Amino acid sequence: MAVVRLGRTAAKNVRGSMYEVFLLEKERLFPWLDEIRRGRVMVGPVEEQGFPAFREPSSTHDLWLDYGLTMMGPQTCIYHLTEKVCTIQRTDEGFEIDDTVTAQDQLLVGVHSCDLHAILVLDKAFLRGRVIDRNYRIRREKTVVVGYHCTSVCSQCFCASMGTGPFFEPREGYDFLLTDLGDRYMLEALGERAHGMVAPLRLHKAEEKHFREKEELRQQLLGQFTKRLDTSRIVEIILRNQNHPVWRRTADERCLSCTNCTKVCPTCFCYSTRDLGDFELKKWDRTRAKDSCQELHFAEVHGSNFRGIRAARLRQFVTHKLATWWEQFGCFGCIGCGRCMTWCPTHIDLTHMAKEIMATEGLGMR
Ligand code: SF4
């Protein structure tokens, strides 16, 4: 395991801008992944009790590349759900802080288009503001990301409506992107690091006809979506309807404040920190853990709570994902993965709430 100390080089963009597209014979994928996983921990979709989950497969052959939807997204191996931030030690002179970050080189395989977008959203939250999140930055840079385009559409997925799928369009945020063309893969390589890793394969470049094949696949997938959301005016509509009865009714009748929706959401990034000290108060470990706006304590400030009722907390979740995220980050906070509604015990669905609001504005439901 490599131990990394914060340094200026950690901020360097390791991906660069080189972009080339190759063809990879199917039987060469696993041997190649075995080659590039050397010295790295590989994380990818595997079967766990009948369901897909991002884990460390013991063998590349355990990868389940045609998986559907995982409960926890792949971003959890970059933004850890809980981690130690530092240790603070009292000394005769004052305090000593050890903020060493342990981060492994990783190969993250099989990331769907929506989840690649979720990682881009987290990049905006953790890397582009006034304060850069050091732990996230180090793990992000030490992670080789291999995207994998979906081969079918899950019933709860609405990525096409959110502009995050089914295929990944931006040329950023990944090292490799695989598309299953039937008898071989299209392999997109982005950045100098990726080119160094793919060069030994001496692959043929993709041609125009292969891009046409890819586009045909994309069109086929677009025809499979059963869940849709009209997002053309959703920001203004949600903001204009903060007192709509749907918030109170849904919250009072169905929401359990269990926080599942925020726990599984791959773009939720809020965390809380806590210090755990020894009895002599000489040494503390500061840890952080993902927090949830659905918790009552979340909005407690100086003895009062500005979201003391459940309806206000549910409204906050949906409003942030579908509207105010734009003001904050210039994009939606929802990538249309369908996790929150899938793992909500009462199946509360933010698209249903949004559609009910639109219906009262005479915009009809789709
Ligand atoms: S709000 Fe729900 S559908 Fe949207 S990204 Fe989060 S978990 Fe996925």
Ligand code: SF4
């Ligand atoms: S998962 Fe469902 S019940 Fe639980 S807090 Fe979220 S909306 Fe409420």
